[in-house]
Amino acid sequence: MNAPxxxxxxxxxxxxxxxxxxxxxxREAARNFGLELTERQLLALRGRRxxxxxxxxxxxxxxxxxxxxxxQTLMAVQQPIAxxxxxxxxxxxxxxxxxxxxHELAVATALVTxxxxxxxxxxTAGHPWLEQIDLRVLGDDPQLEAxxxxxxxxxxxxxxxxxxxxxxxxFEDSPAGALxxxxxxxxxxxxxxxxxxxxxxxxxxxxxxxxxxxxxEVPLS
Ligand SMILES: [Mg+2]
Numbered sequence: 001m002n003a004p005x006x007x008x009x010x011x012x013x014x015x016x017x018x019x020x021x022x023x024x025x026x027r028e029a030a031r032n033f034g035l036e037l038t039e040r041q042l043l044a045l046r047g048r049r050x051x052x053x054x055x056x057x058x059x060x061x062x063x064x065x066x067x068x069x070x071x072q073t074l075m076a077v078q079q080p081i082a083x084x085x086x087x088x089x090x091x092x093x094x095x096x097x098x099x100x101x102x103h104e105l106a107v108a109t110a111l112v113t114x115x116x117x118x119x120x121x122x123x124t125a126g127h128p129w130l131e132q133i134d135l136r137v138l139g140d141d142p143q144l145e146a147x148x149x150x151x152x153x154x155x156x157x158x159x160x161x162x163x164x165x166x167x168x169x170x171f172e173d174s175p176a177g178a179l180x181x182x183x184x185x186x187x188x189x190x191x192x193x194x195x196x197x198x199x200x201x202x203x204x205x206x207x208x209x210x211x212x213x214x215x216x217e218v219p220l221s
Pocket of ligand 1: 010011012013014046047172173174177
């Protein structure tokens with residue numbers, strides 16, 4: 001049997017295809033203050049908590065020599081776009097089947113996401129298949145000191161499940177998420193964002209990740 005003690009799942013870009021929505025919202029928000037975000041900058045925002053991203057985008061706006069908005073002003077542009085688009089996001093291919101497989105094999109599951117409780121509710125309303133996940137560690141969890149790329153979210157999930165992080169498989173798409181899971185000691189499976197070359201992949205992600213082109217490839221049996 002090739003099965004871990006638990007599977008720890010990221011949400012955005014891993015179980016749900018929400019990253020195009022986030023990218024559009026951040027791009028339009030930054031553009032509103034004169035900055036055109038690059039694909040690499042958008043990839044760097046993936047997987048992190050909203051407030052951490054607000055600070056990062058403000059730093060990029062400042063570095064470009066433009067007037068920096070305060071965080072709330074930036075959010076006032078970003079949030080309505082995200083809220084409008086996110087409920088439409090579909091499941092990533094193979095995600096419902098992977099959760100079902102965990103369930104069949106009695107492998108414990110956790111959602112380890114930087115999303116807040118409010119944001120999670122918006123994204124998951126149309127996806128009842130996500131309710132079979134055993135527990136959740138959210139970005140605004142009161143017990144969480146630091147978000148991804150710090151190891152804290154994966155460590156907290158393993159602790160709550162009562163398993164050793166080293167016996168867990170973590171599923172991530174973002175560099176920040178993969179670094180977080182690796183630092184926690186998990187075995188990391190990365191669902192690669194589209195259009196990423198091998199060189200860039202090897203530069204951005206920890207060296208001992210397993211890379212997947214699809215969740216259908218997960219070797220869980
Ligand atoms: Mg993600």
